[in-house]
Amino acid sequence: MGEVVNVLVAFAVIVFLFRWVTSSSESGERSxxxxxxxxxxxxTQDMIDTISNMFPDIPTDNVRYDLLRTGSVELTSNKILERxxxxxxxxxxxxxxxxxxxxxxxANRSSNSNGDATPKKLxxxxxxxxxxxxxxxxxxxxxEDRVGGKAVWEDSPDKREASLRERKAQMILxxxxxxxxxxxxxx
Numbered sequence: 001m002g003e004v005v006n007v008l009v010a011f012a013v014i015v016f017l018f019r020w021v022t023s024s025s026e027s028g029e030r031s032x033x034x035x036x037x038x039x040x041x042x043x044t045q046d047m048i049d050t051i052s053n054m055f056p057d058i059p060t061d062n063v064r065y066d067l068l069r070t071g072s073v074e075l076t077s078n079k080i081l082e083r084x085x086x087x088x089x090x091x092x093x094x095x096x097x098x099x100x101x102x103x104x105x106x107a108n109r110s111s112n113s114n115g116d117a118t119p120k121k122l123x124x125x126x127x128x129x130x131x132x133x134x135x136x137x138x139x140x141x142x143x144e145d146r147v148g149g150k151a152v153w154e155d156s157p158d159k160r161e162a163s164l165r166e167r168k169a170q171m172i173l174x175x176x177x178x179x180x181x182x183x184x185x186x187x
Contacts, residue, residue, distance in 0.1 A: 032096055035092045035093075035095060035096055036068070036090075036092060036093060036096070037090075037092075038068075038069060040068040040069075041067070041068055041069070041070065041071025042071065043064070043067045043068060043071065047067055047073050048060060048063055048064055048067060050073050051063045051067070051073060051076055051077060051080075054077060054080075055077070055080050058080060058085070058086055059088075061088075061089055061093070061094075061097070061099065062085075062086040062087065062088055062089065063076065063086065064089075064097060065086070065087070065088075065089035065093055066079065066086045066087070126172045127172065127176065130165075130168060130169055130172060132169055132172060132173065135169065135173060136173070136176070151163050151164070151167060
């Protein structure tokens with residue numbers, strides 16, 4: 001009977017040592033709980049979007065980190081309302097959840113086949129946006145009274161839209177003429 005107990009104890013020790021050796025060899029693959037220092041809650045993208053829509057000035061990483069801790073949109077939003085901010089995540093957080101580039105930063109950092117940054121797209125002017133190039137060439141002085149005057153209410157929606165389009169064009173051309181006059185006065 002004593003020998004059976006010794007065999008069982010020896011077997012248990014061998015199993016324990018085997019588990020300990022194999023778990024320590026996987027040090028590169030730590031669990032999220034070990035990395036963050038707490039067991040992260042299950043969260044969805046909708047939860048992150050809800051908080052981000054309510055508080056657009058709070059960084060998304062801060063929102064995700066707090067939601068991982070609390071698991072509740074209500075608790076996170078209450079914390080923001082009480083404190084005015086959320087704590088920044090620790091550096092270990094970024095090993096599990098790398099930063100995703102924002103749409104505006106990806107547009108600015110786009111690269112061509114050589115790896116060089118592409119030049120920014122030329123800014124669209126109001127003249128080109130409203131297709132007023134032909135009217136600029138005419139260089140007809142815009143009468144200021146027509147630009148700021150009241151529009152007549154037209155009977156049909158098409159006529160109202162055309163009237164609005166014409167008033168926009170007159171305002172843009174008048175602003176361009178004022179800008180050119182200011183530039184001439186400076187030089």
